[in-house]
Amino acid sequence: MKVIIIGAGPTGAYIAKTLREEGFLGKIIMFSSEPFPPYSPPVLAEYLESNGKNKSIFWMGEDFCDRLAIDCFMGKKVVNVLPFLKRVLGEDGSQYEYDILAIASGSRMWIPIKCECSKESDKEKFYNFKSLTAVEKLRRELTEKTKKAVIIGAGFIGIEIAITLKKMGLSVTVVEMMDRILPRMVNKKIAQPLQRIVKKMGIELLLNSKGKLLRGKEKAEELVLSDGKVIKGDIFVAATGIMPNVDFLKGAGIPIRKGILVDEYLRAGSENIYAGGDVVEVPDLITGNVYSHAIYPEAIKQGRIIALNILGKGIRYEGGVNMNSLYHFGLPLISEGAMEGEVEHDEEINIEGENRVEKILLKDGKIIRFELIGNKKPAGILHSIMVNHSRVNFIKEYIKTEKLNFALLTEILWKN
Ligand SMILES: Cc1cc2nc3c(=O)[nH]c(=O)nc-3n(C[C@H](O)[C@H](O)[C@H](O)COP(=O)(O)OP(=O)(O)OC[C@H]3O[C@@H](n4cnc5c(N)ncnc54)[C@H](O)[C@@H]3O)c2cc1C
Known part of the structure; x- marks a missing residue:
């Protein structure tokens, strides 16, 4: 064969x-x-x-x-x-x-922004971070003359490249059309402390700002936003979706x-x-x-x-589960389940402690999404409960007090 x-x-x-x-x-x-x-x-x-x-x-x-x-x-x-x-x-x-x-x-990479540049393919004027080929191209461009990078998109790839280029000594601006960073991963409330960390790193964040046009003479020189504002840069990296x-x-x-x-x-x-x-x-x-x-x-x-x-084993694929984790903020950030805003929930559990924020969304008594910042310990258990579609009404209080453990998990799965 x-x-x-x-x-x-x-x-x-x-x-x-x-x-x-x-x-x-x-x-x-x-x-x-x-x-x-x-x-x-x-x-x-x-x-x-x-x-x-x-x-x-x-x-x-x-x-x-x-x-x-x-x-x-x-x-x-x-x-x-x-x-x-x-x-x-x-x-x-x-x-x-x-x-x-x-x-x-x-x-x-999918780049929904027009280019008005003079040479070759306009799209080539954007760099991206989607493949090793793209990264090699970007690496060649990072010479001593390259001082300022503009990243379009603040999803997890955009944030990752922004932090990396900052660490490499560039001045970095991130342009994001939504009202927060990581818009598919976290809500506005959870995004706020993360944005403070990004700004503290020296990265400029332009939220509610949509890139409309990239232009330049010999090379891309500036990004025009839909409100008319112009952002100048030496290198423009698209992280606008796939x-x-x-x-x-x-x-x-x-x-x-x-x-x-x-x-x-x-x-x-x-x-x-x-x-x-x-x-x-x-x-x-x-x-x-x-x-x-x-x-x-x-x-x-x-x-x-x-x-x-x-090989003829006939294995069924049951479906995908979204999960994202980022460790760039000096504390773990994990989100799993329905994407932010994808489906309506009817209940929300919020836990806030020292260096710890947890948000769990429920629908019909079942977990459909959770976000953890600072404390990743419950991730495995919450994952098991969520993918098993187990009802959690009777253990909600335990979730809040961190008493959730594998013995209890077994009991939940057994009872459901
Ligand atoms: C910067 C970055 C960071 C990421 N970090 C994470 C992370 O932390 N956690 C996580 O879960 N996911 C992460 N991802 C996503 C994850 O890497 C992808 O989901 C995964 O790579 C998908 O694998 P794939 O093989 O399906 O596709 P790809 O990785 O896109 O590979 C596709 C392959 O197909 C080849 N190809 C395409 N068209 C053709 C053709 N016509 N002929 C021949 N070859 C072709 C390409 O050259 C490539 O080799 C990240 C992605 C990026 C870009």
Whole structure:
């Protein structure tokens, strides 16, 4: 049997790794549009800060392809899939046959801001932080002349790059169209102390400010906001959101909305085509809404299930769970469950103590979201209660007093 994997991100790498671990001896061919062995995007900030010296970014080892006997085509983009011939098409016109195809083409930066620059592709004028290729490009631009960075977007990638560039000695301004940083992760109240920490680091925050136009003569020089204000900078980094990489699948008959739509076995419209990771839209385990979850644990989980299903194990994928954690503020910040504002809740538990803030949202007596700052201890237990859809009415007081422990958890799960 011949398996082709499109993409060498965490999903693609995990499909290949699991296949080999499970004793698959057939041929595995892997394509990546980037010329690197599999790398870990969450390590990109440390990689940049170390000026490319932190090799732990290659989390599966730089010898991944040889060690796992994979025919790797790193730096070769797949430009189409021909399911009726069971073939993929490389950008140089070469064709490769498969028995099973796994699409793990991930996502790219989505930049909804116009550019009015004089040279080459306008979009090239924005830098981004979405891939190792993009970070290498950014690294080349960080010369002694680069003094001021403007980051557009204060989500977790935007905040991460802002803090990293600040640590590297640049002056940094972050432009965010919402009224707070990390708008999908925390509400306004929780965002406020975090914003104070970011400002204390010397980062300028412009909230309620929408980037409209990037312009310059020889290079990008200034960002015009929708209120007419102009922000000057030496480098402009977009952290404005992501889009699934599906363009190359046009006409292939694979079900696509924004991302690829898959069934409960992560099959994409055909018995022998699977898809997983940032490129797919899957139901959320807590809210039932279907969208790309775009987080590392989902990439790994889906990659593993795809590999096992290629081997005929018939594992059902139950749904995605959003979770984000950030450690840049000098204290842990964890949020999990429905996104901020995604669904209505009917009850809210708020706990505030010294260096500790917890917010738990309930709907019909079940946890649908929690946010923890300073104290990450309850995360595991709250996660288990939430994904099991257990009713928590009778243990609410315990949650507040931190008495929640595994013995009680077992009791809750037993009673529900
Ligand atoms: C800076 C940063 C920090 C992050 N931090 C966290 C974190 O702390 N926690 C967390 O949970 N998540 C984090 N994430 C998100 C997480 O990294 C992604 O959810 C995960 O990488 C998704 O894996 P993937 O393999 O599906 O896609 P990707 O990582 O996007 O990989 C896709 C792969 O497909 C290749 N490809 C695309 N199109 C083609 C084509 N046509 N032909 C061939 N190859 C193609 C690409 O080159 C790439 O190798 C972070 C992401 C970034 C960018």
